[in-house]
Amino acid sequence: MRLSEFIEIEKNERAERRRLAGEKSYEILDRLDGVGDQFADISGGDAVGSVSPSIFVGRSGYPNVSTGLLSPVGNESDAGQFVTDGAWYEEGVSIGDVFERRTSLLNASQTTPVETNVHDTWEGFLGVQREVALADRPIGIEVGLNGTPELDLANSVDEVSAPTGPRARANDATLTENPHVPRPVKKTLEDDDWRAGGAMNYLYNRGFDVYEINTILSAGALGQQANRRLVPTRWSITAVDDTVGQYLRGKQRNATSVDTVSVWHNEYLGNSFWIILAPGQWEFELVEFKAPGSVWNPDPAAGIWLASDYEGREGRSGYVEETAGAYYAARLAVLEYLDSIGRQAKALVLRHVSDDYWGPVGVWQVREAIRHAFDGDHAESETFDDAVTGIAEQLPVSSADLQRKSTLAAGRQTGLDIFK
Amino acid sequence: MFKAIVSADTLKDALDSVSVLVDECKIRLNEEEFAIRAVDPANVGMVDLSLAAAAFESYEADGGVIGVNLGRLEDIAGMANSGDLIHLELNEETRKLHIQIDGLSYTLALIDPDSIRQEPDIPDLDLSAEIVLEGSQLSRGITAADMVSDHIALRVDPDEEAFYIEAEGDTDDVDLKLDSDDLIDLTAGAADSLFSLDYLKDMNKAIPKAAEVTTELGEEFPVKLHYEFAEGLGQVTYMLAPRIQSE
Numbered sequence: 001m002r003l004s005e006f007i008e009i010e011k012n013e014r015a016e017r018r019r020l021a022g023e024k025s026y027e028i029l030d031r032l033d034g035v036g037d038q039f040a041d042i043s044g045g046d047a048v049g050s051v052s053p054s055i056f057v058g059r060s061g062y063p064n065v066s067t068g069l070l071s072p073v074g075n076e077s078d079a080g081q082f083v084t085d086g087a088w089y090e091e092g093v094s095i096g097d098v099f100e101r102r103t104s105l106l107n108a109s110q111t112t113p114v115e116t117n118v119h120d121t122w123e124g125f126l127g128v129q130r131e132v133a134l135a136d137r138p139i140g141i142e143v144g145l146n147g148t149p150e151l152d153l154a155n156s157v158d159e160v161s162a163p164t165g166p167r168a169r170a171n172d173a174t175l176t177e178n179p180h181v182p183r184p185v186k187k188t189l190e191d192d193d194w195r196a197g198g199a200m201n202y203l204y205n206r207g208f209d210v211y212e213i214n215t216i217l218s219a220g221a222l223g224q225q226a227n228r229r230l231v232p233t234r235w236s237i238t239a240v241d242d243t244v245g246q247y248l249r250g251k252q253r254n255a256t257s258v259d260t261v262s263v264w265h266n267e268y269l270g271n272s273f274w275i276i277l278a279p280g281q282w283e284f285e286l287v288e289f290k291a292p293g294s295v296w297n298p299d300p301a302a303g304i305w306l307a308s309d310y311e312g313r314e315g316r317s318g319y320v321e322e323t324a325g326a327y328y329a330a331r332l333a334v335l336e337y338l339d340s341i342g343r344q345a346k347a348l349v350l351r352h353v354s355d356d357y358w359g360p361v362g363v364w365q366v367r368e369a370i371r372h373a374f375d376g377d378h379a380e381s382e383t384f385d386d387a388v389t390g391i392a393e394q395l396p397v398s399s400a401d402l403q404r405k406s407t408l409a410a411g412r413q414t415g416l417d418i419f420k
Numbered sequence: 421m422f423k424a425i426v427s428a429d430t431l432k433d434a435l436d437s438v439s440v441l442v443d444e445c446k447i448r449l450n451e452e453e454f455a456i457r458a459v460d461p462a463n464v465g466m467v468d469l470s471l472a473a474a475a476f477e478s479y480e481a482d483g484g485v486i487g488v489n490l491g492r493l494e495d496i497a498g499m500a501n502s503g504d505l506i507h508l509e510l511n512e513e514t515r516k517l518h519i520q521i522d523g524l525s526y527t528l529a530l531i532d533p534d535s536i537r538q539e540p541d542i543p544d545l546d547l548s549a550e551i552v553l554e555g556s557q558l559s560r561g562i563t564a565a566d567m568v569s570d571h572i573a574l575r576v577d578p579d580e581e582a583f584y585i586e587a588e589g590d591t592d593d594v595d596l597k598l599d600s601d602d603l604i605d606l607t608a609g610a611a612d613s614l615f616s617l618d619y620l621k622d623m624n625k626a627i628p629k630a631a632e633v634t635t636e637l638g639e640e641f642p643v644k645l646h647y648e649f650a651e652g653l654g655q656v657t658y659m660l661a662p663r664i665q666s667e
Contacts, residue, residue: 313462405590407570411614411663415463419543419642
């Protein structure tokens, strides 16, 4: 007899995921134990000198957010590699590498009410944080710690942002060198009549990737003066993917359609992606298949977990329901490719998450795998249905099940004009 | 020249049938009728509306065209109680529409008709099946389908002489079968097409539950939904492009 047969015990999803991450790899546990050792010399009251390549704004405790400076204490010489961006894909980092890099970053943090208007904050801890976010390379800092670093893995298990490292309360922080801020970033910083969306697209068009833009947004250094607030990292990532995506979509509104059905594929970190582009007006859908034993479907006896979200020509009016930040990251990557060829299309992205994906590394993985899928070869198909049927053979579900779950696989929207 | 008096209910019914598809439209103020034809920006749904001069308490027009913001016009019409009369008069000089409802006077700025999307041509479709049913039956099928899916199949089985409204969701299915006894009329031909529920739900909102809806259907072809309002003096035809599986 078990208690759970009589009362419903609420499962702590986070605990479940955490347990899984532990079970799948002893290496990560070793590594996480090692984290404690690595920062064992650091304790409350210490002043720690390091460099900071990036910041983190945590959403737990919202509307009081934890706002932190990330520093690879002891690894200052190659601080740049600890920053999440597209270079990680080029480098071919593994899931273990991601956890190792991220957990090697000391997160020296304070708690700040999110309503704090930071438009003119250049002093103190928040001021230092802004400088780090705006700078285009890691800068020297010194932080006075109030507490001993503690690993907070619950905070790390997040499918949007990369995992975070051990956190210590900070009393204060100072810069030990002058930051270098790129000219376009200065421009968006100084113009405080500029709405955040427009400023994000401006930076994107000046060659800044979404990783840099979301860090700046997160520090509250974009947008109209009255709206300049700290934005939790996780939300800033999706906000930038969505904003830039809508901008690219707007550019393609009247573009000619692609004229064949093409299929693109890529695999990375236990995730397989197939992208079908087909003629017609813009429609987009992400369908995810999560294998039992993978990070969000931890029960090995469970079936495949299916999730999907869709938008038609007019886009979405609300946040996605099932696929979260992965939707916006995938959509951005597809729109970037369509922008590069000056066409519009109907796009179906299929993502198979295998049980090799034992720890969530953040949606950069989805964005980069799809961006790079378009670098590779592609196959052409006579019809959309043929493409779906062909791919379904490599998926853990039948094409009939796929049609039930996927709006696009069930049928593509036509226009009245083709019936004249 | 345009000057008319119309019951609030009739005007609201007319505007509602168009506003489910577009935010702004051209209104043709013909001598014999008040007419609107519009297609949504994605070119998926179309509406063709006419309201005969006889549906108005009084109606004088000479074939002009005005452009209106439908949301604005509906808001104003919403100020009228059921049974109130709405007076409409176009000022040719200022290009504004004067609206009066029981002492309330509103001057509505119009939109340059040339800046509004062109009115669509009505595709000439050869549709194999025609189903006549009550608005409430169609509504029942749409509401149930919406519980499981975002698209809906409309199908006629000519052997069974039955009309099916079907939806397949992730795990659940909905199936509404209406045979010739349930229907007002059925001209059975093989027909099966899939449609977006977003559009069909919006159209369904405007269709009166008691109306007779004539549904013309084909194989992966647009559906035509026709109904009358204002005691037969108003006519609405919707056309909706399908979601297709072939190609």
